[in-house]
Amino acid sequence: MKPLSDSWRHCVGTGRINLALRSDYRESLALVRRDIGFRHIRGHGLLSDDMGVHRKSAVDGGVRYSFTYLDQVFDTYLELGIRPFVELGFMPTALASGEDTVFWWKGNITPPRDHAEWAALVRAVLLHLVDRYGVDEVRTWPVEVWNEPNLVNFWKDADQDAYFRLYETTARAVKDVDAGLQVGGPALSPGADDWWAPFADFVSRRDVPVDFVSRHAYASGPAQQIPFGTYQTLDAPHALLDQFDAPRKHLAGTRLAGLPVHITEFNTSYRPDNPIHDTAYNAAYLAPVLVGGLDLADSYSYWTFCDVFEEDNVPTSVFHGGFGLLTHRQVPKPTYHLYAFLARMGAWVLARGDDHLVCVDGDGRVTVLAWQPVGGTDGPDAGERHEVRVSFALRGPRAFVRRERVNEHDGNAFAAWRELGRPASPDTRTFDVLRDCARPAVEHRSVAVEAGRVELRLSLARHEVTFVEVLPVRPQEHTGLDDRRLLGASDDRLVAEHER
Structure with a gap:
């Protein structure tokens, strides 16, 4: 590396x-x-x-x-x-x-x-x-x-x-x-x-x-x-x-x-x-x-x-x-x-491609930067979606995946400004709105590590740049806790998560 x-x-x-x-x-x-x-x-x-x-x-x-x-x-x-x-x-x-x-x-x-x-x-x-x-x-x-x-x-x-x-x-x-x-x-x-x-x-x-x-x-x-x-x-x-x-x-x-x-x-x-x-x-x-x-x-x-x-x-x-x-x-x-x-990328390069960069830190944290390729004036028009697949080794049974995205809608204050009517000199409240709309969209989930590897399938929106952080999960025992007893916890996903 x-x-x-x-x-x-x-x-x-x-x-x-x-x-x-x-x-x-x-x-x-x-x-x-x-x-x-x-x-x-x-x-x-x-x-x-x-x-x-x-x-x-x-x-x-x-x-x-x-x-x-x-x-x-x-x-x-x-x-x-x-x-x-x-x-x-x-x-x-x-x-x-x-x-x-x-x-x-x-x-x-x-x-x-x-x-x-x-x-x-x-x-x-x-x-x-x-x-x-x-x-x-x-x-x-x-x-x-x-x-x-x-x-x-x-x-x-x-x-x-x-x-x-x-x-x-x-x-x-x-x-x-x-x-x-x-x-x-x-x-x-x-x-x-x-x-x-x-x-x-x-x-x-x-x-x-x-x-x-x-x-x-x-x-x-x-x-x-x-x-x-x-x-x-x-x-x-x-x-x-x-x-x-x-x-x-x-x-x-x-x-x-x-x-x-x-x-x-x-x-x-x-x-x-x-x-x-x-x-x-x-x-x-x-x-x-x-x-x-x-x-x-x-x-x-x-x-x-x-x-x-x-x-x-x-x-x-x-x-x-x-x-x-x-x-x-x-x-x-x-x-x-x-x-x-x-x-925020890791210190060492694991992989590079036409639409992604994958890095890793010494503690096992893996980071992915991915983007939808665009080609300038004479290039083909970018599609509504772009798929990126990356696979890498990771220790432990599960991983925590956090993703941030910026595209034509998410994390895009310029888009919000246009929707606000293009105010030339925003007031304080409008500046606050623009800063809020400039924050990247965030999602997170837990995924299984299969055969020592994590495979990510990232679907990117039009003109998207996305950042993914993958952390090895080291479960800790909390005696007496049972997520199935939470109100509204009949969701099969919560039960399955508890049983793991």
Whole structure:
């Protein structure tokens, strides 16, 4: 048996990190830490103006570094038990070479007008983090240089040479602080695999530090926009796994072969207003991706943990197609439960299939994650039912089987929200109703262990993800108890249970 890797929860994405100053954000992060246990968190905007790190005096032009907000954000992360995955960007306005920006909050995407001043900023930030949190701690925080420089949206003219220069300046500045700090990139978007060879050649020729490589993965087609929303086509799930595997394939035979691979963003759609993110379909689609990715990358970071996120301005409705596993005010979406189920799986992998994962713990507890396969836009329509059969060894005469399910109806707050008339800004009572409806449906039963094995026949509803926990039963004697004497206990099942 192989241990179940936790690469699936090594990192999770977030809206720009300034949002960590908000209570809704912090409450949501505490919930995902409790239920899922992500190890690191990555987001844009560490050096953008709203964090106030790089300050220039209007009096004499002198530069001062302010860590007021940065300390509050990183203190919050560490207090909640999650470590930063540091993305260096975007460009502070006072250091920028141009005025091009991205997003509603205007992250500057131009190169530094002075690379020496940029290097000084990077060194100052890392030195402060080392002084505040200790070098051994900060060495566990990967430092990524920029975000998707292959796109004109994120890097002026998608200038490859300019990015390589930025990468070299930044990587050397990081290592100036401490050689043990991890630095990497280039955080490429899908469709940019032609950057791998030039990047590997550049860092090899110039002996530039690279401790890991990073890429993003999305499976959606061109945006079909409607007012305050977007629809897109969707490739089959294996398209995401192919993207997870791309860095290793393209870097084989280069100096970068064998380095850790971090998929620092992934999801079905790259749009923050695509309703697919809110659905049970999204969970069923991503189930084989989370399981299949275990063999392909050192981490793959879901984008994002909650809907406190403002790339396209402030959301206009509680359900709006946001990236988050949680809506505002901590309403879990079906994909949240997929992650929470996986977090409760056993430590060792017993079996894997196209529609299931079976694990076991040292105490004999067996867990099953099962899902209805879906195929994207061009795949066949999912049926109303999907049958999954699993069989495994278990000690003892009987087993207790507990099952939780999430589908188009059960554990689906998005479905309940639609039935409630799609309230854009629910009141407190309606939020309570939505959270209640977001709870997975639960059932339990006792089954016989036959010839040392348990066989489960699981019937899954449309777009269902289900979690099953099987515990060996060790009966204890309770002298004098007779369930047949309970009022209403004439049921043959109760009598049979007593006689066993």
